[in-house]
Amino acid sequence: MLRATLKSLLARKLRLVLSGLAVVLGVMFVSGAFVLTDTLGRSFDQVFSTAYSQTDVGVAAKPKVDVDEFEGEEAAAPFPTSTVDKVAAVPGVAKATGFVSTDGARLIGDNGKAVTSFGPPQLGESWNPDDGLTELREGRGPTADNEIAINVTLADAAKVAVGDKVGVLTREPRQDFTIVGIFGYSGDRDSLGGVQQVEFTPPVAQKLMLGETGVWNGITVKAASGVSHDQLRDDIAAQLGDGYEVKTGQQLADEASGALKQGLSFFNNILLGFAGVALFVGIFLILNTFSIIVAQRTRELALMRAVGASRKQMIGSVLIEAVVIGLVASVLGLGAGVGVGALLAFVFGSVGGGLEMASVGVPAAAVISSFAVGLLVTVVAAVLPALRASRIPPVAAMQDVATPDRPLTKITVAGAVVGAAGGALLALGLSGNAGDSTLWTILGGVLVTFIGVALLTPLVSKPVVSLLGRIFSWSVPGKLGRLNSGRNPRRTAITAAALMVGIALVTGVTVLLGSAKSSITKLAEDTINADLVISGAQSGPRPPSFDPVVLDEVKAIPGVRAATGTYGDLGEVNGDREYLTAVSDIAALKDVYRAEPSAGDIGTIGPDQMLVDSKTASDMGLSVGSRLTVQLSRGDAQTYTLSGIYKESDLYGGFVLPVQATKDFAIPQPTQGYIQLDPGTTASQVEPQVDRLLADSPEVSVADRSKFIEQQTSGFDQILTMIQILLALAILIAVLGIVNTLALSVLERTRELGLLRAIGLRRAQTMRMITVEAVVISMFGAILGIVVGTGLGAAVVRALKDDGITELVLPWSQMGLAVVLAAIVGVVAAILPAIRAARLNVLGAIAHE
């Protein structure tokens, strides 16, 4: 039995390759995700163990506000030199060195633009040539206040050399320095994970990076020989008391690497999500392949039953095929995944600024999950066909029966039930009553809905396919193609359903993002009352900022009525973490945002007063006169009195502080500026002048209102493109499905094709017939996908109505494009099967059974 199974398996290599390919792609994503995470993770480990190799124990002050990886960066907490002396006095300390090292030193490169970084920090530091790690490659260290040394990574990124005069942006606006040295690291390293470093003399570093001289934000401790690092850490911690974090170098390296790995797991989940989509679509493909194979082998299988094979053996024989395909596909997918993972890790590393890669690793998790997923998917997909095979009666061997059309009642009822269940799950998830599992409920709802729709598809396929087919019925081959595509509704349905999934997801996401974008645009247009806006595109965790002096200079331009800047910080209000805003000119901002007061005065704000919006006020039970304790990124907590409440706005945050508070912001510079003009002055008159004023703040630029809104929403388009590219994979798998179904149908209809050729159908006509069949199926899938996707997208949009997505935008042109693309896909998918059909030997097809 096993032998017979394996033999018939080998005889049908091509079909199995096609159906296995879907699993290969899915498994590739799964294993690729694991390999990527593992390789990058170990690369991070390496980088940080090097970075902390010279640190036995590290000391830092506790941050004023704890900040999560995804919320932004933690502000450094400065401490005085006396703390360094205290640590140096602890027994067992050989040497304690205070240092300045924080993110936010942006060098202005030779193109006049600030050098950006996608991830690794841009450190501004106090020069310390004796740290055992730094090695000068060229020049010397900074000795004067207007001198800096930079690392090789930064010199390469900025295209600058020793002797160049460059500007550097820090907490302070642009200041100019001469580069006197370029350095790398011991052990011939040029890069440390893509970090950019600017080294100042210590007082300059203190002033620019920490905001005051005479303070540090870290201490490196060298232990005396024979002193245990753990012991020393505990001794120092005991000496310093609360308010300081004391860790061994090993701990620091692990933590730093761990934080980055956590960021990676997000990326990992996205990859796994797409693997899920690919595999889900793959199930349709495999199910169809096995069903067709079983149908074609009805006689053969019946013969086996007639000569004594049991039902169990029949099921077993189909499932063994599935297991073999699953195994082979898993092996191939794993191999491809290692390649893809390594490639992605490489791309990731080089985009991130030159992370030195650890060797590519294949973790056990990658292997195990590859095989588990590959096998599971194939076997699950083969269960139904296996059951069908076992139900073939032995007499079928003696009869020449074409399997009669089974009625669609059962499958339709099942589809209605499953579809309703999916809709209910979806409704539950979207209603917001599902609590923590909202996301899973929605995803589950989508999945179940897809299955329900797939089950309903055979019923729908009859009228839709025959309608679609009429477009092609003017020619005989077209008519035959149409009839063929309506011939086996189940087969057509599953093939089309596979395409439906990909297209539905793309359509749904497009509806959702398009609606969100349009809603935000509308809101911004209704709300923002500024003629010009200063802002910049954010690339790392740190938003671009500009010199506040620019705002005063802008105000002086004739025709400018008002100019105000907004600052942002992540702080704590009464102990809860909140985003806080500060404004340089509160009256102007009120006008810019057309804010309406609901209590108190919102047109002025004193140095110890603050404003909140009506929603925050009611959530926190505040009224004018309430007192709030605010802890900002730096400095001590301060009490503010609520002086006004403005009506809730979706664009504008909940807490507004006076501009005086910004000295304790992590970024003490405005991140956005709004300019209002006198009547009669046009934006284009003022824009170039503002542009000139921003010459020393290269991270931001000025744009008129509509351009600004466009910039702000351009992120949606990028996300959409990315999702579309990844979902294209699901569509590719569906195309494989069409190729496969057609190829099998051609094989199945060999005699029929022979007959047609014998009575005069030309090769080109034969190909056209197959092509029409493919086009009809794929257009059917596309239309189905568009309908389902629009439904899903619209449901989500409706559910988010209260969250600000008020517009429903249907991407008509994209839908049209999808149908046209589907037609092209059909043509492409038909190429191979059509050639095969046209090459058919007429005699061979009709003369022999």
Add this chain to the structure above:
Amino acid sequence: MTTTVARDTHVAARATDVWKVYGTGEAQVVALRGVSAEFERGRFTAIMGPSGSGKSTLMHCLAGLDSVTRGQVAIGDTVVTGLGDSGLTKLRRDKVGFIFQQFNLLPTLSAMENILLPLSIAGRKPDKAWFDTVIATVGLGDRLGHRPSQLSGGQQQRVACARALVARPEVVFADEPTGNLDSRSGAEVLAFLRRSVREYGQTIVMVTHDPVAASYADRVVFLADGSIVSELFEPTPESVLDTMKRLDVLSGEAGV
């Protein structure tokens, strides 16, 4: 000599010294050994012979479904030998009709659509009078709208005959058209074929191993071991049977 004969207008199909060899070396089978034959226009010719004698092979070669190893085949004034695929397709579309033993109709089309298929493929309109005649001769009446699966074997085969005739091809080739039918349905199909020859001048070449079927023809050509061994005009079942017995004896003696 071949050139002069080729111009003979009363010949619908001709084989000249046709050899057909399958396979090579050990597995070589010589299916036809220098067969020369002419099939007259407006005649019903049967090709008879025991199983494996090369009947189907000869028919396939004549119809351009298979290539010949040596020799030449012509349909009307078209030399079939050496035609490419498009030439062969055109030949099949315009000059030749086929009836097979089984699987003759497209399951997705109705009987009527099946009959009209060759014409629609060629993009031609049916000759109304002829079409009505053919439809009347098939005698399916109101069942013309049915799918093949809803018709009996005999009805299906009559539809296939009508399809072969409707385009008025030069020759209709039929390979054991009654092989799968009971004798009554078979008789209906054969009567239909004979009528189309007698009344409408159609040329038919039919392969069969059934003496009764052969007796419907005007002429019977006997094949044995890849060669034409005998010929009979105005056959009856008895005369066909006699000839076959005689040939059996002959080949038996030859074998001794």
